[in-house]
Amino acid sequence: MKPAPFSYYRATSIDDAITALSGADGMAAVLAGGQSLVPMLNLRLSPVDHLIDLRSIAALSRQEETPEAICYGALTTHAAFEDGAVPDGTNGLMRYAASHIAYRAVRNRGTLGGALALADPAADWLTTAVALDASVTLTGPDGQRCLAITDFVVGPYYTQIAEDEIIDSVVVPRRSAAERWGYYKVAPKVGEYAKSLAVALIDPAKASARLVIGAWSDVPLVLKAGASALLEGVKQHDLAVIVQNELDLKMPSLSPAERRLHTSSVVRAAEQARS
Amino acid sequence: MNRQQVTATINGEHKEFLCEPRQSLLEVLRDELFLTGTKEGCNDGNCGSCNVILDGTLVNSCCIFGVEANGGHITTIEGLSKGNELHPLQQTFLEGTGMQCGFCTPGFLIAASALLDENSEPTEEEIRHWLVGNLCRCTGYDKIVKAVQDAALILRERAL
Numbered sequence: 001m002k003p004a005p006f007s008y009y010r011a012t013s014i015d016d017a018i019t020a021l022s023g024a025d026g027m028a029a030v031l032a033g034g035q036s037l038v039p040m041l042n043l044r045l046s047p048v049d050h051l052i053d054l055r056s057i058a059a060l061s062r063q064e065e066t067p068e069a070i071c072y073g074a075l076t077t078h079a080a081f082e083d084g085a086v087p088d089g090t091n092g093l094m095r096y097a098a099s100h101i102a103y104r105a106v107r108n109r110g111t112l113g114g115a116l117a118l119a120d121p122a123a124d125w126l127t128t129a130v131a132l133d134a135s136v137t138l139t140g141p142d143g144q145r146c147l148a149i150t151d152f153v154v155g156p157y158y159t160q161i162a163e164d165e166i167i168d169s170v171v172v173p174r175r176s177a178a179e180r181w182g183y184y185k186v187a188p189k190v191g192e193y194a195k196s197l198a199v200a201l202i203d204p205a206k207a208s209a210r211l212v213i214g215a216w217s218d219v220p221l222v223l224k225a226g227a228s229a230l231l232e233g234v235k236q237h238d239l240a241v242i243v244q245n246e247l248d249l250k251m252p253s254l255s256p257a258e259r260r261l262h263t264s265s266v267v268r269a270a271e272q273a274r275s
Numbered sequence: 276m277n278r279q280q281v282t283a284t285i286n287g288e289h290k291e292f293l294c295e296p297r298q299s300l301l302e303v304l305r306d307e308l309f310l311t312g313t314k315e316g317c318n319d320g321n322c323g324s325c326n327v328i329l330d331g332t333l334v335n336s337c338c339i340f341g342v343e344a345n346g347g348h349i350t351t352i353e354g355l356s357k358g359n360e361l362h363p364l365q366q367t368f369l370e371g372t373g374m375q376c377g378f379c380t381p382g383f384l385i386a387a388s389a390l391l392d393e394n395s396e397p398t399e400e401e402i403r404h405w406l407v408g409n410l411c412r413c414t415g416y417d418k419i420v421k422a423v424q425d426a427a428l429i430l431r432e433r434a435l
Binding site for chain 1: 277279295296297299318319320321323326332333334335337338339340342343345386389390404405407408409
């Protein structure tokens with residue numbers, strides 16, 4: 001047995017989970033899919049006295065559709081996205097991103113809410129959520145609050161979730177049907193965490209474009225100059241120069257190798273989106 | 276120690292056991308129930324040696340606690356054959372040398388059987404994508420992929 005001892009409680013409802021979290025004596029953590037938390041407990045990287053299992057809470061696995069957005073319960077698994085078992089408003093971008101997270105056994109268990117709660121900068125969902133302008137609904141003892149993903153994530157592995165709050169759901173606005181996307185992930189081995197991850201979105205009819213770079217040492221960054229250039233249709237070489245200049249400005253700590261790596265993944269995602 | 280009672284159906288048999296919350300399902304299977312066919316490799320979800328099927332889906336038993344399986348249905352490698360009759364995957368792995376040292380084999384067989392349950396005619400690419408989470412350090416993947424294709428064919432012919 002690898003983790004330090006902890007107590008285990010299977011919560012029956014969201015309220016039950018919040019009560020257990022608020023009343024816990026010592027360090028409490030919620031268990032969603034556990035595909036990052038359990039290895040971290042095994043390695044004793046994450047001290048926990050009380051583990052509150054959310055998996056039996058059916059409300060956290062729901063999906064709700066509105067004309068503007070789709071709301072995914074926090075426990076929606078990566079595999080549900082991969083298999084197209086849940087509605088998609090992103091022209092397949094979320095399905096593609098999900099199918100490239102780790103491995104099937106992990107995707108069967110791992111969840112969207114769990115991934116965002118961990119806020120690993122190298123994880124697929126965080127950068128994807130920033131690109132898609134997602135928002136996160138948190139439930140706590142005083143009710144619910146909804147945060148834009150860029151407000152929700154404060155830093156690497158650091159979010160606005162209070163000690164007695166859980167993620168209820170993630171709301172993803174529907175994209176226009178004509179929008180195209182590009183997704184470029186650099187990983188040394190298939191299924192590994194990314195060394196660089198870029199997402200590009202472009203809809204020329206609506207004059208909208210978005211470029212996001214993730215999997216560096218901080219939260220994902222929105223590249224505005226790069227997105228404008230993408231929309232104007234500048235050639236690949238010129239786009240690379242513009243992106244590199246923007247990275248230099250916003251990510252001055254990059255080594256020359258990282259700078260080239262991230263520039264390449266942004267340009268490749270952009271090229272994929274307009275090809 | 277704070278041990279909890281867990282009830283689960285394992286390979287079709289009703290089982291009750293006690294375990295600590297911090298014991299992984301893998302540890303419970305091997306050390307409490309003595310089902311040692313499931314192997315411990317990396318213990319962090321990267322190698323697939325500990326693959327089992329829990330409630331119809333493929334999982335890494337190292338990344339799940341035994342208490343989470345309470346009320347669940349589990350299939351381990353010990354449950355793949357029907358008595359002395361090997362599963363077609365076991366047959367084709369044997370005949371096509373889909374193994375050398377055999378340590379990764381239980382994981383590959385369970386993962387491949389989960390694939391064939393969902394997709395009776397997977398392409399080579401689909402097989403490779405599905406088995407990305409299973410590491411083999413000696414056989415090489417070509418023979419394993421071929422063995423899965425051969426088993427899929429046998430299963431399809433049987434279904435006719």
